[in-house]
Amino acid sequence: DADVTQTPRNRITKTGKRIMLECSQTKGHDRMYWYRQDPGLGLRLIYYSFDVKDINKGEISDGYSVSRQAQAKFSLSLESAIPNQTALYFCATSDFGGQPQHFGDGTRLSIL
Amino acid sequence: GIQVEQSPPDLILQEGANSTLRCNFSDSVNNLQWFHQNPWGQLINLFYIPSGTKQNGRLSATTVATERYSLLYISSSQTTDSGVYFCAGSTGANSKLTFGKGITLSVRP
Numbered sequence: 001d002a003d004v005t006q007t008p009r010n011r012i013t014k015t016g017k018r019i020m021l022e023c024s025q026t027k028g029h030d031r032m033y034w035y036r037q038d039p040g041l042g043l044r045l046i047y048y049s050f051d052v053k054d055i056n057k058g059e060i061s062d063g064y065s066v067s068r069q070a071q072a073k074f075s076l077s078l079e080s081a082i083p084n085q086t087a088l089y090f091c092a093t094s095d096f097g098g099q100p101q102h103f104g105d106g107t108r109l110s111i112l
Numbered sequence: 113g114i115q116v117e118q119s120p121p122d123l124i125l126q127e128g129a130n131s132t133l134r135c136n137f138s139d140s141v142n143n144l145q146w147f148h149q150n151p152w153g154q155l156i157n158l159f160y161i162p163s164g165t166k167q168n169g170r171l172s173a174t175t176v177a178t179e180r181y182s183l184l185y186i187s188s189s190q191t192t193d194s195g196v197y198f199c200a201g202s203t204g205a206n207s208k209l210t211f212g213k214g215i216t217l218s219v220r221p
Contacts, residue, residue, distance in 0.1 A: 031207060042116075042198060042211035058208065059113075088153060094207055100145060101209060103155040 003027045006091050006104035013081055014112050021076045021107050023091030032074040033101065034058075034066060037088040046089075049074055081111045114139045118199060118212035125189045125219045133184040133215050135199035143207060144175050146184050149196040149214070158184070158197075189219045 004025045013019055023032065030051050035043040045058030047066040055068055063085060067075045078085055088108050092101040115138035125131055135146075146158040159166050159173040161182065166173055170190075175182040186193055196216050200209035 033208075040213060042213045043200075043209075044211070045208055048208060090155060099207070100157045100160040101207070102157060103147075106153050106155075108153075 004091060004093055004102055004104040006089075006107050008107060009105065010108045012110045012112065015082055017081050017111075019078045019081050019109070021089055021091075021109070023074045023076070023104060025072050025091075025093045025102075027093055027102060028071075029093040029095050029102075030071065031094045031096070032068065033092040033094075034064075034074070034076045035090045035092065036060065037090060037106075043090065046076065083111050085109065086111045114141065114201060114203060114210050116199060116201060116210050116212035118197075118215050120215065121213070122216045123218070125217065127189060127191060127219055127221050129189050129219075130185070130187045131189060131217070133186070133197050133217075135182045135184070135201075135212055137180040137182075137201055139203055140177060140180060141201035141203055142177075143202040143209070144177075144182055145200050145209065146173055146182070147198045147200065148193075149198065151195055155198075186217075189217075191219045191221055193217060194219045 007022045033048045034046040037043045049055045049068045065077045090106050091104045094101045117136045119134045148156045161173045161175045163177045170187045172185045196214040198214045200211040
C-alpha cells in the first residue's frame, strides 16, 4: 500500500548495532502499529500507538522501542540488535477501532 | 489473548478450482480481517468482516460471530491468488489484531 511507506526496505547489520526502522503514512489515520513476521508464526504485534501521546506495548516488545514523532510517523528502534531479531517487519495503520488495517511493504532485516 | 486457528495449513489448487479457507477463534471477536500476502511479501487487506457476508469479485467472506469462525471463499482460482492468507481478530474496544499462522495457497496453471 503506497499510502504507508517503510524505510529501509532491506537492511543487513551486525549484532550490537542500533537500528531504526521508519514508517510514514498519508492516510490520515490516528492508529499505527509495528509487527514482526517470522516464518510459520504469522504476525506478532510489537508496539502500537493510538495517537501521538499514546504508545503501548504489544505481545513482543522486549528489545524494541518506538517513537511517534507525529501523527504520520512511527519509528521502531532496536537498541542493540541480536540475531534472533532477524525477521520481516511491518508497519500498519488504521482509523478508529474496528477499521481495516493497511500495511506497508515491509522491511526485511537481517542481523549477523 | 485470543487464539486463532486457520485450516488447512497448505492448499494446492488447479487453476479454475474453488476453495474454502477457514479461521476459528477461541473467543468472540468484534474485529475480524482477512489478508493476502503475495509472493513478494506484500500484505493486502481483503476484508474487514466482523459479521455477515461480503463479496469482492471472485472472493467472498462469511463470518458467523456467534460460532466464532470465518470462511474465505475463492472461486475460479488464478495463479495470482497464490500466496499466504491470514485471518486476524481482536476483542473489546481496541484494535490489536491477533493473527493466525496463515494458509499457504498454491494455484497451478
